[in-house]
Amino acid sequence: MSFDSLAFRQVLGRFATGVTVVTTRDSVGANCGVTVNSFASVSLDPPLVLFCLDKAAMSFEAFSRTGQFAVNFLSADQHDLSIRFATAATDKWDGIAYDLWPSEIPVLKDCLANLGCRKEAVHEGGDHVIIVGRVEILSLDDDKGPLVYYQSGYRELGRSI
Template sequence: MSDVPPAVPHDLRSGSDSRTLRDALGCFGTGVTVVTTLDRDDAPVGLTANSFTSVSLDPELLLVCLNRKSTQLPWFARAEAFAVNVLHIGQLEVAQRFATPDVDRFDGTDWEAWSTGVPMLTDSLANFECAKFAEYDGGDHLILLGRVIRVRFDADLDPLLYYRGRYRELHFD
């Protein structure tokens, strides 16, 4: 007889439905970004997105995926430039505001314009000013590929993370 307690069964799930896929994808922690551009009147528009990745260093390309249900999407589809603003742990409120429909997302948000005129959130962990390089159909998302024009970052800040449907912070021992 062993003194080792029986193993606790793992909660392993599998399936081919969209809910199971979404839950499995939620196991991959991501950073949180606010993607910005200008509308037809050159007013700032933006939305929260966590589907963001580097693509190439030569040429300098990045990718962001935007939900087709977003009311902001038409401005990104017609834009020649956009910005990806990577948020730090002190910007949870910004992430939530830019994810909320029917609010003035730029109210109380400090931003500046660089060479393309698109909004760059001034206190972000990192900012990437991009010229649109290509766009692709990604099913329920629009995939934007951007050529990086300019970048700025603060190496002393920690990222705001998104994991299993919740915002998170890094924790080190």
């Protein structure tokens, strides 16, 4: 059975995901960030997570060279951050509220949750790389709901069933 990349994308769009912005610093200390919905937990012991990054992404070199990164889980009211960090703009950080965690990695404020990670491994994955990180620090805000991405659009989580 053959299919084209558009059909494949349409099928993948039927899988609802949370939305994250993964952040780090580049080799000269400038903040870098990219919107990622290909995020997953890997292991509880040790605490490992992964995300996938397009090799053509503007931030690819920064994430290739860094040993630290943060995963910022966006809340339902932060879809504007997702859009901003999904672009190739160079001024993504203008006016953005963030903290620096002990690792000196920028962490977005007011997120649903944040994970500070040390890079454990990088694996090839077609036109992407799979970056695995060990979680070293975290924060959680129980008062917010997640931003959800489904069928090429942002959604809020619905009622519990």
